[in-house]
Amino acid sequence: MEQIKISYHEMKSVFKRVLLKYNFESSKAEKCAEIFATNSLEGVYSHGVYRFPRFIEYIQKGFIKVDAIPKLVSSSGALEQWDGNLGPGPLNAEICAERAMALAAKNTIGCVALANTNHWMRAGLYGWQAAKKGFAFLAWTNTIGNMPAWGATESKLGNNPMVFAIPFGESAIVLDFAMTQFSYGKMEAAQLENKQLPFAGGFNHKGELTNNPEEILQTGRALPIGYWKGAGLSLLLDIFAAVLSAGQSTREISKQKEEFGVSQVFIAINLKNLSNYPAIEKTISDIIEDVKHSVPENTNSRIRYPGEQAMHIRNINLTSGIPVNKIVWGKILSL
Amino acid sequence: MEQIKISYHEMKSVFKRVLLKYNFESSKAEKCAEIFATNSLEGVYSHGVYRFPRFIEYIQKGFIKVDAIPKLVSSSGALEQWDGNLGPGPLNAEICAERAMALAAKNTIGCVALANTNHWMRAGLYGWQAAKKGFAFLAWTNTIGNMPAWGATESKLGNNPMVFAIPFGESAIVLDFAMTQFSYGKMEAAQLENKQLPFAGGFNHKGELTNNPEEILQTGRALPIGYWKGAGLSLLLDIFAAVLSAGQSTREISKQKEEFGVSQVFIAINLKNLSNYPAIEKTISDIIEDVKHSVPENTNSRIRYPGEQAMHIRNINLTSGIPVNKIVWGKILSL
Numbered sequence: 057m058e059q060i061k062i063s064y065h066e067m068k069s070v071f072k073r074v075l076l077k078y079n080f081e082s083s084k085a086e087k088c089a090e091i092f093a094t095n096s097l098e099g100v101y102s103h104g105v106y107r108f109p110r111f112i113e114y115i116q117k118g119f120i121k122v123d124a125i126p127k128l129v130s131s132s133g134a135l136e137q138w139d140g141n142l143g144p145g146p147l148n149a150e151i152c153a154e155r156a157m158a159l160a161a162k163n164t165i166g167c168v169a170l171a172n173t174n175h176w177m178r179a180g181l182y183g184w185q186a187a188k189k190g191f192a193f194l195a196w197t198n199t200i201g202n203m204p205a206w207g208a209t210e211s212k213l214g215n216n217p218m219v220f221a222i223p224f225g226e227s228a229i230v231l232d233f234a235m236t237q238f239s240y241g242k243m244e245a246a247q248l249e250n251k252q253l254p255f256a257g258g259f260n261h262k263g264e265l266t267n268n269p270e271e272i273l274q275t276g277r278a279l280p281i282g283y284w285k286g287a288g289l290s291l292l293l294d295i296f297a298a299v300l301s302a303g304q305s306t307r308e309i310s311k312q313k314e315e316f317g318v319s320q321v322f323i324a325i326n327l328k329n330l331s332n333y334p335a336i337e338k339t340i341s342d343i344i345e346d347v348k349h350s351v352p353e354n355t356n357s358r359i360r361y362p363g364e365q366a367m368h369i370r371n372i373n374l375t376s377g378i379p380v381n382k383i384v385w386g387k388i389l390s391l
Numbered sequence: 392m393e394q395i396k397i398s399y400h401e402m403k404s405v406f407k408r409v410l411l412k413y414n415f416e417s418s419k420a421e422k423c424a425e426i427f428a429t430n431s432l433e434g435v436y437s438h439g440v441y442r443f444p445r446f447i448e449y450i451q452k453g454f455i456k457v458d459a460i461p462k463l464v465s466s467s468g469a470l471e472q473w474d475g476n477l478g479p480g481p482l483n484a485e486i487c488a489e490r491a492m493a494l495a496a497k498n499t500i501g502c503v504a505l506a507n508t509n510h511w512m513r514a515g516l517y518g519w520q521a522a523k524k525g526f527a528f529l530a531w532t533n534t535i536g537n538m539p540a541w542g543a544t545e546s547k548l549g550n551n552p553m554v555f556a557i558p559f560g561e562s563a564i565v566l567d568f569a570m571t572q573f574s575y576g577k578m579e580a581a582q583l584e585n586k587q588l589p590f591a592g593g594f595n596h597k598g599e600l601t602n603n604p605e606e607i608l609q610t611g612r613a614l615p616i617g618y619w620k621g622a623g624l625s626l627l628l629d630i631f632a633a634v635l636s637a638g639q640s641t642r643e644i645s646k647q648k649e650e651f652g653v654s655q656v657f658i659a660i661n662l663k664n665l666s667n668y669p670a671i672e673k674t675i676s677d678i679i680e681d682v683k684h685s686v687p688e689n690t691n692s693r694i695r696y697p698g699e700q701a702m703h704i705r706n707i708n709l710t711s712g713i714p715v716n717k718i719v720w721g722k723i724l725s726l
Contacts, residue, residue, distance in 0.1 A: 129666060130665070130666035132499040132664040132665070132666075133469065133497065133498035133499035133500065133664065134468065134469045134498045134499060134500050135498075135499035135500045135660065135664070135665075137665065137666055137667075162468065163468035163469045163470075163498060164467040164468035164469060164470040164502075165468065165469050165470045165500055165501075165502045165658075166500075167499075167500045167660070192631060192634065192635065204685060205682050205685050205694050206694070206695075207687055207688050207692035207693060207694045207695075208682075208685030208686060208687055208688060208692065208694050209685070209686050209687070209688055210685045210686040212681055212682050212685045213682065220624070220627040220628075220631065222627070222630055222631065222634065229626075229627065229630065231623045231624060231626075231627045233617070233620045233623065233624070237617055237618070237620075255600075255618060263688055263689070265590075281616055281617025281618075281620050281621065282568070282572055282616025282617050282621060283572070283590060283616075285568045285572075285616050286616065286617060288566045288568065288696075288697040289555070289566060289568070291564075291566075291678070291682060291696065291697065292555040292557070292564065292566045292697065293555075294678065295557055295564065295674075295675055295678055296527060296555065296557065298674055298678065299527065299557065299662070299665075299667075299671050299674055299675065300527065300660065300665070302665070302666060302667035302670070305674065305677070305678050306678075307677060307678055307681040307682075323500075323658075325470065325502070325635065327634070329467040329468065329470070330465070330467070330470075330472065330634075330635065330637070331464060331465035331467075331472055331637060332472075332634075332637035335637070336634050339630075339633055339634055339640065340630055340634065342640070342642060343626070343629065343630055343633065343640050343641075343642055346547055346642040347540050347543075347547050347548065347626060347642075350539060350540050350543030350544070350545045350547045351543060351544050351545040352542055352543055352544070353542050353543060353544055353598055354598070357542035357543065358542060359540050359541070359542045359543050360541075360542075361623075361626065362623040362626065362627065
């Protein structure tokens, strides 16, 4: 698979051109192109450049409404319920994350629950944005069923990505994780390269744990993180998202067969309002320093904090360009 | 290990008698005895009857201050910071969970961050209490270091138990999980019985994953749920707890060598304030029904929702008594 390197600015301008063609209003095309290009720049290619063609496909199929914007449904204290009206997921998510921060600016903690929205692409992005503005931030989404309950073979749970983020000096600590041990994208990539997964990633036909991505893709039994624990967490995140937003649960999304109309929760905490605000930067850097100086497993071990690698890749890609499969990039150019 | 059965009421009254002897004020002895007995009744023996002797030991060592009560440090909108003054962990946690619910009653979402508190015993208890009062609830604690960062051999992270809870009819769905795949208590029990763990629970001296509890107890390298993901979540929960409460991080707790003065976060959401409140019960029961009717792995598989088993054990133990090791019970009687 031949790779080429595309600069951030070129990638963003190509995305914007395509989005304008699909009737995005100019400022929305700009914002959406920026999100897809940033996700790619920071190494989350699966939810950046490689997902862009499907984003366009979902617009063509009518799952994503280009013109729709989220609307406030109800407001109660520091919590608001919004309806995403099936608008573009990244734009809806950015608006609702901002709104959670506005509620937190006023009430120290703020929560927005968003119904009828679409795939937000990369959970971490909203975490980075919030942390850089001085908020502790916590958000999650439900998804279509793609992971079995513990003891089941049928995928009735979502992998429900979740993000925790907090400022760290000029940067941020951002944990962005889904409830499956490995994403389907990672397993498909390993299969294409004839590679085994580094750890068991699901069950084979005999119901045994396996590192073989092909066997897992055949059974569809992706492993929840922490086995029964991640399955339980997925269930609770789905219930919270559907209940708080008055939106669809994984069960209802799965009935559609295609993933649209998902539910999301955004919680922001305004650190500037805390009594210990001046000491927070030191608290966090002391913790990170300590953990990074753990005795390593071996001389090759690198102990990283969540988000560290994203900034590392960002810097490399800013200099050398974003690596993209040449064929995929050709298809995007022809969209 | 010979077991006897003790009724809930007898267990509670024995705990209360001991606590009164250790200078607990009567209503606090009653409440604390109730918490330890309830945790035992609902099957969490490790953080009920089997932990009670250590609770008394920590009082004797001065880590737990029998008379101390939590004090409000600062209040900002829907978030409050409290100082636990090293009071009994379960009492402090119950007060702060109640306070988070009071904030949520007013602001729909409420958050209390608690510094300088002690082990709350069982995360799930506060989830059950909140859910039964109609709140969605989310809380976590940090701990002493007992789990290595990913790529490290030294335990600089805590297992940081977390709870998510939401009402379910007359009952609740309560997910109570720590960041290690198996607790040290479970691994020690398996070792005593010469049993292997059902899944890999940590690393051996060669740095390989193993199901052998003895090997893991030797290295101290307990496995985080989802490998690097659970290690990352542990780190973020610690940072959030220390920052929001202005309390100690796992790093500082670990320096003490003994676990006291931990930090906790309690977030409650008042479901009654939501526009969709009348529909919530059906939303949740539809999800649970659907998941429980997944195609099972085999005829022996039981697909349970988090908290289901606790209520099952509660009913059995209410009828037949709480099973306790005879020697341990004898020691408690002599405290």
